[in-house]
Amino acid sequence: MAFRGPKVRLWRWRRNSLKRRSDTVEGWIVLGTWALGVLAGWTAARGAEHAAALETLARTPTVAQVTERAPGSPAGSGEDPGSTLRVWGKVRWTAPDGTARTDWARVRPGSAVGTEVAVWTDSHGRLVTGPATPAQARTRAVMAGGLVGLSTAAVPFATGHFLCARLERRRLDQWDAEWARFGPLWSRKTW
Numbered sequence: 001m002a003f004r005g006p007k008v009r010l011w012r013w014r015r016n017s018l019k020r021r022s023d024t025v026e027g028w029i030v031l032g033t034w035a036l037g038v039l040a041g042w043t044a045a046r047g048a049e050h051a052a053a054l055e056t057l058a059r060t061p062t063v064a065q066v067t068e069r070a071p072g073s074p075a076g077s078g079e080d081p082g083s084t085l086r087v088w089g090k091v092r093w094t095a096p097d098g099t100a101r102t103d104w105a106r107v108r109p110g111s112a113v114g115t116e117v118a119v120w121t122d123s124h125g126r127l128v129t130g131p132a133t134p135a136q137a138r139t140r141a142v143m144a145g146g147l148v149g150l151s152t153a154a155v156p157f158a159t160g161h162f163l164c165a166r167l168e169r170r171r172l173d174q175w176d177a178e179w180a181r182f183g184p185l186w187s188r189k190t191w
Contacts, residue, residue, distance in 0.1 A: 022167045029160040033153050041149020048144040052137035059120045059131050064093035066117060067102060072109025085109060091117060095125025103127045
């Protein structure tokens, strides 16, 4: 294993008579890999933000009425009225084209017939999940950018690491061959 001294920043781009061409190539491989990963991650994050914005525009809040009593006990029986607990209940709403639609949606437990609930619909009047909150959209963008950036950089980075290891092995083999040739000349006794 080669001796590695203290790290010196940007040593691959400094002028040095001992610097080999492979050192410069290795430096550009590492720089290119990181730049490619950052660019891909940034592009994916922007794409995820754009998708979240389009999702918000494509979904419309609609008021629906419960058509059958929802299972469970109503909020007045010892449960917090602001509770986020929801059960599936049958609801009816009017689509943008004026037709009445029915489907299952999440409602408060024990909701009576005729209780109004907020649902989200798409442009065709079908029920969809609500759009992502700003915090959820930001989290999605960060996760997408990070995963895509790492995935994009992983292949060139692994290839670059393999090539750098091969270059290092070749350098050490050349060093050993040179020492085998010149070592005996230097170790001769002169007395």
